[in-house]
Amino acid sequence: MSTSEIATVLAWHDAVNSNDIDTLVQLSSDDIVLPTGDDDPDQGLDELREWATTAGVTLEPGRMFVHHGVVVVEERATWASEPAPRDEAIAFRVVDDQVVTVVRHTTLEEAFEATGLSEADLYES
Numbered sequence: 001m002s003t004s005e006i007a008t009v010l011a012w013h014d015a016v017n018s019n020d021i022d023t024l025v026q027l028s029s030d031d032i033v034l035p036t037g038d039d040d041p042d043q044g045l046d047e048l049r050e051w052a053t054t055a056g057v058t059l060e061p062g063r064m065f066v067h068h069g070v071v072v073v074e075e076r077a078t079w080a081s082e083p084a085p086r087d088e089a090i091a092f093r094v095v096d097d098q099v100v101t102v103v104r105h106t107t108l109e110e111a112f113e114a115t116g117l118s119e120a121d122l123y124e125s
Contacts, residue, residue, distance in 0.1 A: 005094040006064060006123055009071045012092070012099050013059050021052055029100040056080025059090070065112075065121040069094050072111045072121075091115050 008027060015024035025045050034042040034051060042051065062074035071092045078085045089111035093101035105111035112118055 004097055005066055005069060005071050005092075006125075008094050008097050008099060009064070009073060009092050010061065013061050013073075016052060017058050019052070021049055024048065024052055027097075027099055029095065029098040032099060033101045060085075064123045065117045065119070066123045067117050067121045070115050070117060071123075072108070072115055072117050074108055 012024065012027045014020070015027060025048065028045065028048055030045055031043055032045065032048050034047060042048075056079060058078045060076040060078075062076065064074075065072040071094060073090050073092070075088050075090050076085050077088055089105045089108045091101075091103045091105060091111050091114060092099050103111075103114065105114060
């Protein structure tokens with residue numbers, strides 16, 4: 001279990017929440033993948049910049065689970081388009097201290113199923 005993966009994901013959250021696009025880009029790989037729910041995921045730093053400047057999201061991380069470069073975070077997300085907060089889970093793939101993939105899931109169980117992680121992978125600081 002690597003604390004650098006957790007640190008990267010937490011810094012990524014901070015950059016999103018403070019709209020610090022430069023830091024967000026530094027924490028992300030050049031070919032970052034942001035699945036959109038359709039068959040054509042968004043990919044690359046230009047797509048990330050566009051998402052970060054238009055999404056209007058605030059992410060409040062909760063419990064985190066980590067194993068072999070995959071970090072699943074329970075989230076309380078507030079979107080500008082839907083101001084009522086919602087609980088969800090986001091799965092991050094981290095390689096060399098950079099986020100390479102971000103996938104939103106409706107539930108923690110769905111994120112576990114997609115990533116192979118479980119409650120046993122709970123990160124305790």
